[in-house]
Amino acid sequence: MGKTIAEKIFESHIVDNPCDDIYVIRLDAVFCHEITTPIAINDLVVRGKDRVFDASKIKAVIDHVTPAKDSKTAVQGKILREWARRHGIKDFFDIGRNGVCHAIFPEKGFVRPGYTIIMGDSHTCTHGAFGAFAAGVGTTDLEVGILKGVCALGYPETIRINITGKKPEGVFAKDIILSLIGLIGVNGATDKVIEFSGPAVESMSMDARMTICNMAIEAGATCGICAPDMTTVEYLWNHIKDEFKTKKAALDAFSVFRSDPDASYAGIIEHDVSDLEPLTTFGYRPDNVKPVREMEGVK
Numbered sequence: 014m015g016k017t018i019a020e021k022i023f024e025s026h027i028v029d030n031p032c033d034d035i036y037v038i039r040l041d042a043v044f045c046h047e048i049t050t051p052i053a054i055n056d057l058v059v060r061g062k063d064r065v066f067d068a069s070k071i072k073a074v075i076d077h078v079t080p081a082k083d084s085k086t087a088v089q090g091k092i093l094r095e096w097a098r099r100h101g102i103k104d105f106f107d108i109g110r111n112g113v114c115h116a117i118f119p120e121k122g123f124v125r126p127g128y129t130i131i132m133g134d135s136h137t138c139t140h141g142a143f144g145a146f147a148a149g150v151g152t153t154d155l156e157v158g159i160l161k162g163v164c165a166l167g168y169p170e171t172i173r174i175n176i177t178g179k180k181p182e183g184v185f186a187k188d189i190i191l192s193l194i195g196l197i198g199v200n201g202a203t204d205k206v207i208e209f210s211g212p213a214v215e216s217m218s219m220d221a222r223m224t225i226c227n228m229a230i231e232a233g234a235t236c237g238i239c240a241p242d243m244t245t246v247e248y249l250w251n252h253i254k255d256e257f258k259t260k261k262a263a264l265d266a267f268s269v270f271r272s273d274p275d276a277s278y279a280g281i282i283e284h285d286v287s288d289l290e291p292l293t294t295f296g297y298r299p300d301n302v303k304p305v306r307e308m309e310g311v312k
Contacts, residue, residue, distance in 0.1 A: 015273025122252025
């Protein structure tokens with residue numbers, strides 16, 4: 014039986030299987046920001062475990078409240094800043110050279126096809142656009158990742174969403190993912206991986222792929238993921254050209270992280286976007302999706 018992208022990445026990183034449903038995987042990167050990481054840092058300090066597994070694999074940024082709006086947020090930034098200095102984390106992006114975590118880390122080349130990544134942020138699934146297994150985690154898992162470079166997760170079942178058709182003018186990746194969330198609901202992919210595939214995905218820019226993977230969590234998914242291709246290589250080229258002689262060589266190396274034709278899925282959804290129109294959400298649920306035209310006059 015063939016394997017999905019997620020299964021290939023996951024299985025290649027397994028270091029332990031302590032019980033039937035839980036696997037411990039090796040991490041290629043731990044991403045951090047000033048909102049959730051200080052909680053983990055403080056707890057590690059209290060426990061006498063103020064260490065990092067590999068400073069070169071930890072990337073940190075002050076990105077949510079910058080500059081700080083009050084003393085509490087200033088303290089959060091201070092904790093992250095001092096921790097990064099204490100442990101020699103060179104890839105720390107302080108105020109003045111920072112940005113949104115899910116944008117700056119790919120821009121710096123820190124995400125690669127086949128990587129395993131965690132972060133204390135629900136939208137860590139954004140990085141699956143590059144063919145990485147990227148998941149948001151809670152404080153305890155973040156602490157273990159920082160300290161040991163591993164994470165305990167369930168085996169990844171995948172829902173494949175095959176996106177076809179040419180999207181109409183004025184329709185963007187955000188409309189596509191909103192339409193999918195409206196279709197399957199906020200619990201439609203709970204604890205699953207969503208693999209986005211099909212001609213419409215293959216024609217997307219990396220920014221567009223990041224947009225659809227970013228909102229996989231809004232359907233309950235652990236990860237969103239796209240197969241790496243030449244678009245991926247082109248985006249990363251300035252960061253990988255010393256490692257690969259040619260773009261084709263990079264593509265060949267990354268092509269192992271593609272689902273096999275006979276891979277098994279928890280579900281397959283065909284989604285034609287040919288007749289899609291601009292969408293928005295109404296109320297507090299991301300699956301309460303409505304066409305923008307129906308919102309005229311709503312305040």
